[in-house]
Amino acid sequence: MLRPNYLLNSKLKKLIVINKRGAHFRYESSYPQDHKVWQPVLGPGDFYGDAPEMVTNSYDNAILFNVDGFFRNLFPDIESFGSLTRDTIFIYTSDHGQSLYENGALSLHCGKTSPEARVPLIILGNLGKPVDINYQSSHTNIFPTLLDLMGIDQSLWAHNYDASLLSAGSGYVPARHYFNGQTNEILIYSDLP
Numbered sequence: 001m002l003r004p005n006y007l008l009n010s011k012l013k014k015l016i017v018i019n020k021r022g023a024h025f026r027y028e029s030s031y032p033q034d035h036k037v038w039q040p041v042l043g044p045g046d047f048y049g050d051a052p053e054m055v056t057n058s059y060d061n062a063i064l065f066n067v068d069g070f071f072r073n074l075f076p077d078i079e080s081f082g083s084l085t086r087d088t089i090f091i092y093t094s095d096h097g098q099s100l101y102e103n104g105a106l107s108l109h110c111g112k113t114s115p116e117a118r119v120p121l122i123i124l125g126n127l128g129k130p131v132d133i134n135y136q137s138s139h140t141n142i143f144p145t146l147l148d149l150m151g152i153d154q155s156l157w158a159h160n161y162d163a164s165l166l167s168a169g170s171g172y173v174p175a176r177h178y179f180n181g182q183t184n185e186i187l188i189y190s191d192l193p
Contacts, residue, residue, distance in 0.1 A: 025048075027055070027062040038057035040053070042055065049101060089126075097118045099115050099116050102115055121142070131165055132169045134170035135168045141162050
């Protein structure tokens, strides 16, 4: 079990990486059955392609249980949130989105649809300055943001990375690349259906 007070209240400098299980196929196996909020849901023998509403309900239940449970464990009470985020930055993201068979998609992920390329990217903590929340961020912004947060001057960066979220603005629109796991091709995000 994650013990945030032990890890975060230490005076030592730290980088904590948590890799947790998300909501994966079969979604109804990603949450306890007594945590169903949306119904009807898929059963053990149901075929996903035949029941899009049940796929969505099962997925939403899995996301709610996974994400809500993670943050409730990380921040057990609202009073701890301020003290835990004063000197610590939390970055939360996902490796991929899900199609849920929308718009004729034939798979849940690793295809080439827009929903599969969309993932959450949430930063909690005191960044020291306001950021443009209208900027459409992506995974490529995480590493340069970490470099900025560590105080590494951009002149020392090994490569010309994408923009840090501490400096990116909504007027900056880089090309977004997306890897299609079914065809092994690299696509530009704007070309996704």
